[in-house]
Amino acid sequence: MKLAEALAERSDCQNRLDDLKKRLVRNARVQEGEQPAEDAAELMKEAERLYARLYELVSAINRTNAQTSFGADGSISDGIAKRDVMGKNRDFLTGVAEAASTRQDRYSKSEVRFVATLSVAELQKKADQLAKEYRVLDTRLQELNWQTELV
DSSP states (O other): OBHHHHHHHHHHHHHHHHHHHHHHHHHSOOOTTOOOSSOHHHHHHHHHHHHHHHHHHHHHHHHHHHHSBOGGGOBHHHHHHHHHHHHHHHHHHHHHHHHHHOOOOOSSTTSOOOOOSSOHHHHHHHHHHHHHHHHHHHHHHHHHHHHOBOO
């Protein structure tokens, strides 16, 4: 199995577990004398089976990510960490740029005037550069995911 296939199956397990939880919540209690729409015990068994499979997948994915080289960036795990931090940094810069560029209308000259303390253009330029680097790194990771066998 390729790493990308395991990642897709992990995502499917997580989505199915979310769905099972909603179904269980709807069927966990019924009015006395009524029958639930679905057998809650069977749904619980399915959830247990999915959690066991999710554990297997996550363990194998983590092992594979830690053991697979990602070139100069270390392992796939290192590449993922770099990508995640890059994304958080981009979001941070975008948020600061948005706050600095927010206009506040003044209705008279006596109202307080606000000015930006940072260069919005510079912040946006850095955020755009990080977004580009993020896309390149993410594409490299996706490509390697389809080439790597799961450990």
